[in-house]
Amino acid sequence: SLLLLSPTNQVLLLHRVQTSSSFASAHVFPGGNVSSFHDGTLPAPDDPAIHQDGPAYRLAAIRETFEESGILLAIKQGQTRDQGLLHVPDDVREAARKQIHGNTLKFTEWLKSQGGEPDVENLIPFTRWITPPGPPKRFTTQMYVYMLPLSLPASSSSGSTATGNDLLLQQDKQTLIPTPTHDGGVEHTAAAFDDAGAWLARARAGEIILFPPQFYLLHLVSQFCGPSSISSSSSSSSSSSYSSSPSPASSSTTKEAYAVQRAALLAFLRRTPTSEISPDKDRAGRTSMIPWSDKVISPAALFVRRRDGRIVLGLDKPGPELKGTTRGGDWERVVLVNFRKEGPRDVEVRGREEVVKEEREGGEEEEKDVKTGSRL
Numbered sequence: 001s002l003l004l005l006s007p008t009n010q011v012l013l014l015h016r017v018q019t020s021s022s023f024a025s026a027h028v029f030p031g032g033n034v035s036s037f038h039d040g041t042l043p044a045p046d047d048p049a050i051h052q053d054g055p056a057y058r059l060a061a062i063r064e065t066f067e068e069s070g071i072l073l074a075i076k077q078g079q080t081r082d083q084g085l086l087h088v089p090d091d092v093r094e095a096a097r098k099q100i101h102g103n104t105l106k107f108t109e110w111l112k113s114q115g116g117e118p119d120v121e122n123l124i125p126f127t128r129w130i131t132p133p134g135p136p137k138r139f140t141t142q143m144y145v146y147m148l149p150l151s152l153p154a155s156s157s158s159g160s161t162a163t164g165n166d167l168l169l170q171q172d173k174q175t176l177i178p179t180p181t182h183d184g185g186v187e188h189t190a191a192a193f194d195d196a197g198a199w200l201a202r203a204r205a206g207e208i209i210l211f212p213p214q215f216y217l218l219h220l221v222s223q224f225c226g227p228s229s230i231s232s233s234s235s236s237s238s239s240s241s242y243s244s245s246p247s248p249a250s251s252s253t254t255k256e257a258y259a260v261q262r263a264a265l266l267a268f269l270r271r272t273p274t275s276e277i278s279p280d281k282d283r284a285g286r287t288s289m290i291p292w293s294d295k296v297i298s299p300a301a302l303f304v305r306r307r308d309g310r311i312v313l314g315l316d317k318p319g320p321e322l323k324g325t326t327r328g329g330d331w332e333r334v335v336l337v338n339f340r341k342e343g344p345r346d347v348e349v350r351g352r353e354e355v356v357k358e359e360r361e362g363g364e365e366e367e368k369d370v371k372t373g374s375r376l
Contacts, residue, residue: 001031002061003126003217004071005147009225009258010193011218012180014068015208026209026343027199029217031141032064038100038107039063050140051128051296051322057142058120063107065146067097069180069191073146074116081149086116122146125293126269127329129213130319132298140321143217145269147262150255196222209343212299212313212335219349224265269293275332287316287328296322297329305355306362310336310346312355 004012013027034042039059043049062073070093074086088096092114099105111117123144131138180191196218203210210218273288274295287295298319302312316331317323334355338346 001029001141001143002065002123003029003143003145003221004065004069004073005145005221005225005262006193007148007150007258008193009147009195009261011196011199011221011225012069012071012191012193013199013214015190026211026214027203028211028214029143030065030068031061032068034060035063035103037103046321048322048325051130051318051327053125053128053142053293055120058123058144059108059118061123061142061144061146062118062120063100066107067101070094070097071180072116073119073122074111074114075119077112077115077117081119081122085119085149086111086114088114088116119146124266124269126217127292127295127297130296130298130321132300133320141213143213145221145265150258150262195226197226203347206345209345210347211344212337212347213297215344215347216315216333216335216349220268221265224268225261274330286326287331290326290328294327295329296327299335302334302356303359305336305359307358308338308346310338310348312336312359314352 006012012030014030016026016028034056040056042054042056066072072086072088072093075081076083076086096105096110100107100110108118123146126143126145128143129139129141131140180193199208199210199218200215200222202208203215269292272291273285274290274292275288296318297315298317299313299315300317302314304311313335314331315329315333315335318325318327318329332352333349334352336346336348336350336355337344
């Protein structure tokens with residue numbers, strides 16, 4: 001699964017169909033099952049190595065993103081991403097999406113026929129999630145971050161050469177990044193970019209459904225990527241603002257601001273320890289020494305809050321398959337959630353110690369009220 005950042009650091013989400021067997025009606029990152037036909041083989045289900053980042057997961061993330069949104073994260077063979085992403089004509093791209101999804105055309109073979117190869121090197125691992133025991137279907141999901149280039153060379157079918165402001169405007173149109181489109185209702189009914197904070201606000205307002213993993217990761221990204229540090233003249237509320245054309249005068253400044261956001265996010269992802277908790281503090285310290293790229297999270301219910309009935313999910317355990325290993329997740333934070341028939345609601349990310357303290361103090365107050373009442 002892939003957190004795809006646009007050139008303006010917005011995040012792509014897809015709206016799942018109501019009939020989906022997983023995450024029905026929810027907004028999700030692009031992603032899906034690893035395919036032996038397209039992506040290669042994985043270790044056996046009982047092998048701990050299946051929970052490690054690897055080539056098959058990386059290829060699947062890029063393939064699924066292409067199938068589900070039409071955005072192709074590929075480079076020309078023998079080149080780097082700095083030289084531009086692979087450009088494919090719209091009609092060729094759309095035909096390939098359907099054939100690849102239908103397993104009648106192998107993804108890597110089609111890419112090769114177009115002179116390209118998947119840009120697996122620029123995928124940044126960002127936690128792994130394992131479905132907790134209970135549901136009939138359980139998944140081990142590798143999450144990645146991919147940052148679309150801030151400035152991309154424009155394609156030119158006419159073969160003419162542009163100069164000066166014309167070239168700058170062509171570059172700012174991001175012509176090699178197609179507008180994300182859903183897959184025709186097979187799995188998704190919408191595909192759009194928006195600020196991480198905007199997606200979270202819509203979930204809080206009850207407008208969309210975000211499951212805990214998506215909410216949690218968007219929460220982390222929103223601390224670094226958002227419109228707050230970008231001047232009002234260059235920000236936009238449009239979900240497709242990544243493809244707009246800022247004026248040449250503001251373009252350089254805007255890109256610098258987005259670059260600063262990305263640098264801060266990358267510094268966060270590379271930081272060890274991942275929290276201020278001392279490494280000597282039992283499990284909390286041990287999980288803080290696990291980089292974000294290696295964290296494994298299998299959400300586990302800690303308790304139900306008295307004040308609002310929301311379940312408090314711990315994020316530090318890696319799941320029964322990895323029990324007794326050195327793997328682990330995030331002890332410092334918890335997710336509060338109200339699971340309803342239509343999906344999770346009232347989702348919130350909080351500090352673990354703060355939430356536990358609130359519950360403890362609430363229990364003491366409750367006990368005090370009971371004792372006072374009995375004396376009366």
